[in-house]
Amino acid sequence: MDVAQALEDAIEELVLIQKEINKLKTVSVSGQVLRKRIKDAHKKWLPVAGVLETSSIVDNSEVQEVSDAWTAMMKLANNASSKKLYKVQLKTIITKTESELLHKYIKGSAIQTIGDTLRRLVQPIADPEILKYLDESIRCAESNCVRASVVLAWCAVAYLVHRKLTSLGIPALNAEFAKMKADKGLMFRAFSKDYIFSTDLDVQEAADAHLILLCRFLMFLDDTQYKHLKSALDLRNGCGHPTGYQPDPMKLQAYYADITQLVLLNSKFT
């Protein structure tokens, strides 16, 4: 069953019923035709509710709330009942079905398929060190922990950036940072930090923002690539610190597409 389609159809039908009831000039809904229409809509709801109850995508208590509202409306439909009472139940069912069931179902089903999408993107990567981070990141995504997924995927990026920069040799790296500090070009004039590294491990203490800026300075990235990688780092920082931001699976997919292309599969880093 296409649950999203079934929920959409249910909402569509209920909105039409709501319009019909609003049009009535009587105080109660007594017409058999309209009451039968409500009962038919309820019959279509029952199998959808069954599927939702057995899936883990939406909260069962939300399904129960909507089911209760349906039961209340069915009681109304058994006799001629007040329009006002119908309106209350219809509003509850439509609002809750849309916001608590349908939207959550769509987001939840995106989570269920996100793993496959992300695995396809990183499929050409063979480095086991990188895959270690990515595998954990993808498993987080599949468990609906999107922020954790973003942070862990960045670890793979940081790993490659560190490896690339330390491969230059520590004295050369110190010298390049000094050169970047002295550069008064538009992109680099705001950089004022003094970095003196003694060992490869010291590089891990440097800010990622400065390390990727150095990658731009050394032309491992062009301006556009740098801009997109910086955005990816901003997302990572937004997810790695206490903020109210909660990226959705679509954002994660876009983030993965960027980091894969810009670093993980970029021959300048691998």
Next chain:
Amino acid sequence: MLDKLKTDFDEIVKLVKKAPEPLQETAFKIILEHWFMANMTPLTPPPPPNNPPAGSGSPVPLGGVLDGVKPFLTANGITTIILEKVFHPIGAGAQLLASSIPGNGKTNQLISLSLLLCVKQALESGSFTCTLKELRELAVHYDCYDSPNFSSTLKNNKSFYKPREKGADLELSGPGLKKVGEIIKSIAAGE
């Protein structure tokens, strides 16, 4: 290129001397960088003999794009430069770059989104299709999902898609391809 550099070098030095002394080195570097960017010949193979001659109105070569997509891009005058402002990358893993979807109201935005998703899929696989699942997911993401009207919106704009059953995937028709060409150009132009 070396001959041209020799010719232009004196002019570059003259220009650099116009800058204050402490900035001359930076100015020299910047001008030289620009000179190389403007004069470097890209290392691309010559076009095959059947290609239309480059000239006024000829689109930029569509490198990196699947063959199945090229006729659409050519017919709508969409260059890779335009395409890269809307999708990134323009091959496998293509993502829609737009932070918002063009169109007034959820209905028009949903249609624009469905058309753009078909192009996104074409950049990946060569076929201008889009699943309703993906459309719903991205419509929620872009806040243009209007559940009671989702089906009717698609039905009311059926000319943009090839004939299909309710609930089936979307595939762009001729008018759909034309419309999405306009949408891509308007997004790239920042409209």
